[in-house]
Every structure is written in C-alpha cells, then in structure tokens.
Amino acid sequence: MAFKTILTVTGVDNSDSDLQTAADLCGQSGAHLSVLVVAMAPPPPIGEYATVSTIWLEQRDRDREKLEASVNHARETVSRTDVSFEIDGVYAEAGTADRDIGDRALYADLVLIGPSVLSQADLKRQVINGSLFQAMRPIMLIPTDSKPSLGPKTVLLAWDSRAEAAHAAREALELMAKAASVHVTLVDPEAARGESGEEPGADVAAYLARHGVNVTVDQLPSAGRPVASVLQQHAVDISADMIVMGAYGHSRVRELIFGGVTKSMLDDAAIPILMAR
Incomplete structure (x- = not known):
C-alpha cells in the first residue's frame, strides 16, 4: 500500500537525526509526517511509606516542562524541511505509553522506529507494542548507520x-x-x-x-x-x-x-x- 501518513515516535532526549530521517522518508514518498514525543512519568511511590511526595510531584512538573520544550524543538527542526507535519507530545503514565502510541498509530500507514528509540529498551518496547499489537500498523526499524529508503532497490x-x-x-x-x-x-x-x-x-x-x-x-x-x-x-x-x-x-x-x-x-x-x- 502507499504510505501517505508516516508516524515517528521519539523520546524527550532523542537526537534530531531521527526527525531528519523521518522527514527525508516523507519527502521521498510525498507523505505527511506525524511526530509523537513521549515522556514516561515516574511511577508513584509505593511501599510502607508511600505518599504523594513533594519530590515526586516536582519531578512530574519538570518532566512536563521538558516535554513541552522537546515538542517545541521538534517543531522547529521539522519546520526547516519541506514536508507537511504535525507534532504532539504525550506524558504517559507508567505502563500506558503503548496505548497512547497505539491510539496515534491508528491514523498512520507506517510507524518509524529510529536509532535513538531502538537504543532505549523501554520506549522501544512501548512503540512496538502500541504499533504492531494495538493499532496493527506496520513498523520500520532504522538501525544506526543504515540507509533507509522507501524506494529500496x-x-x-x-x-x-x-x-x-x-x-x-x-x-x-x-x-x-x-x-x-x-x-x-x-x-x-x-x-x-x-x-x-x-x-x-x-x-x-x-x-x-x-x-x-x-x-x-x-x-x-x-x-x-x-x-x-x-x-x-x-x-x-x-x-x-x-x-x-x-x-x-x-x-x-x-x-x-x-x-x-x-x-x-x-x-x-x-x-x-x-x-x-
């Protein structure tokens, strides 16, 4: 099938090269680029002294600020290309990132997993699970130093x-x-x-x-x-x-x-x- 909407998922610390690769692939096929920046929230305190601590709440606030900054940076990066795009961020509670990713992947023809995500075991697992198993969408793994193309020979x-x-x-x-x-x-x-x-x-x-x-x-x-x-x-x-x-x-x-x-x-x-x- 034709890939008209391509989704790439990134973490808040992922490199710009993943975004550039995704934009290049969209440019090859005339596809729309959808970007989802994922920040995974720390689990709530558990155990004998579990309380909603100030430290935990402050960490969540910092995470959200970092996510917003990462989304803005991604938007600036992709805006320098010629592809049509949309960029959103999600602050996923512990164990729910796959559902958030799956919800977004429903509206994509292909999900890209770049080298930065491949190097992060937890995020990689969440992206694969959400895309392949929940949204039933195909994925494309892009290893480090590879030359991805939607027109392979x-x-x-x-x-x-x-x-x-x-x-x-x-x-x-x-x-x-x-x-x-x-x-x-x-x-x-x-x-x-x-x-x-x-x-x-x-x-x-x-x-x-x-x-x-x-x-x-x-x-x-x-x-x-x-x-x-x-x-x-x-x-x-x-x-x-x-x-x-x-x-x-x-x-x-x-x-x-x-x-x-x-x-x-x-x-x-x-x-x-x-x-x-």
Missing part, C-alpha cells in the same frame, strides 16, 4: 507461508513493485500441500509477479544456524536495502513476547526492516 522478503508474512508482503506491495529485485527467502522449507505448497515459495512468487514485482525465490538451508542469522547473512549476500517480514508473538498485560526469529531481528537489525503482523 533490493528487498529480502522473509517467507514461511504464515498469515503474518502474507500481511507484511501486502503492506510492502507498492514498495516491492518499484524495487529492481525482491528475493522471497525461505529457510529449511518443507514441501507440503497445506503449508508451503508442493514447491515452496512458488505461490507467493506468482502472487507478487501479478503485482509487477520482479521476484526470485531463494530456498536456503539453515545448516544448524539460527534462522535469523541465515536471513541476515543472505541480506548481506544479495546487498539487500531492506528486509520485509512478519512479526510473531502476542501481547499479555502490556508485556511484549516475541518468538525467537522476530526477537533476534528486532535486537540485531543491521539494515532497515519493515515488519507487520
């Missing part, structure tokens, strides 16, 4: 014939149709009528080809290596600009639990990854 589509992978492929259809090549990549596929088909990868390749995608099917053995490592190495081997993949896991009591491959890709991304569930 070579794409690796991680494929396992599951609904999550199919959803990711549909979200990235327009992007893949414009790429020079798309490698549908299967690791240790098994030919089975009810799963991968008698020729693993053939069905999705035909589907993508009907959308004008220049597609190649790569069937790879794991040889005892983790699947994530095989995918990451193959991305290097084919000089991929982006990996497209499904996200596997579930949300329970606002805690994010991912399967092994998804978690490894989230933790060790080297090139931009577009992920959907």
Whole structure:
C-alpha cells in the first residue's frame, strides 16, 4: 500500500537525526509526517511509606516542562524541511505509553522506529507494542548507520507461508513493485500441500509477479544456524536495502513476547526492516 501518513515516535532526549530521517522518508514518498514525543512519568511511590511526595510531584512538573520544550524543538527542526507535519507530545503514565502510541498509530500507514528509540529498551518496547499489537500498523526499524529508503532497490522478503508474512508482503506491495529485485527467502522449507505448497515459495512468487514485482525465490538451508542469522547473512549476500517480514508473538498485560526469529531481528537489525503482523 502507499504510505501517505508516516508516524515517528521519539523520546524527550532523542537526537534530531531521527526527525531528519523521518522527514527525508516523507519527502521521498510525498507523505505527511506525524511526530509523537513521549515522556514516561515516574511511577508513584509505593511501599510502607508511600505518599504523594513533594519530590515526586516536582519531578512530574519538570518532566512536563521538558516535554513541552522537546515538542517545541521538534517543531522547529521539522519546520526547516519541506514536508507537511504535525507534532504532539504525550506524558504517559507508567505502563500506558503503548496505548497512547497505539491510539496515534491508528491514523498512520507506517510507524518509524529510529536509532535513538531502538537504543532505549523501554520506549522501544512501548512503540512496538502500541504499533504492531494495538493499532496493527506496520513498523520500520532504522538501525544506526543504515540507509533507509522507501524506494529500496533490493528487498529480502522473509517467507514461511504464515498469515503474518502474507500481511507484511501486502503492506510492502507498492514498495516491492518499484524495487529492481525482491528475493522471497525461505529457510529449511518443507514441501507440503497445506503449508508451503508442493514447491515452496512458488505461490507467493506468482502472487507478487501479478503485482509487477520482479521476484526470485531463494530456498536456503539453515545448516544448524539460527534462522535469523541465515536471513541476515543472505541480506548481506544479495546487498539487500531492506528486509520485509512478519512479526510473531502476542501481547499479555502490556508485556511484549516475541518468538525467537522476530526477537533476534528486532535486537540485531543491521539494515532497515519493515515488519507487520
């Protein structure tokens, strides 16, 4: 699908480079940039002597002032670009940032997670949970020193014939149709009528080809290596600009639990990854 509204989430201390990267990607696609600056409130005092202390209240006041200053700074930064934009801030109570982010992500086609957020475990978890699980929107991880683009030349589509992978492929259809090549990549596929088909990868390749995608099917053995490592190495081997993949896991009591491959890709991304569930 076309990405007409792109959301990027930042913390109050995030660098301007995340905002500039988001603005550049919006400029590439003519998209509207939505920015949400998140400050997470300290939890209230608990325990035997728990009271609403003056120190705790003063800290909250300082946090709100810092959030306002960060929103104003972000607005000044993005206003120097040529993209249309809107910038808001939210002071999220303990454990609720994912809901606030999810509410905003409902009105975006894609959520960007830049290097600054990727380096903050708590905020990263909240953004992923709110975007993927609550709003059901695709995310794009942008690792440090990577070169993100919404017009990649070579794409690796991680494929396992599951609904999550199919959803990711549909979200990235327009992007893949414009790429020079798309490698549908299967690791240790098994030919089975009810799963991968008698020729693993053939069905999705035909589907993508009907959308004008220049597609190649790569069937790879794991040889005892983790699947994530095989995918990451193959991305290097084919000089991929982006990996497209499904996200596997579930949300329970606002805690994010991912399967092994998804978690490894989230933790060790080297090139931009577009992920959907």
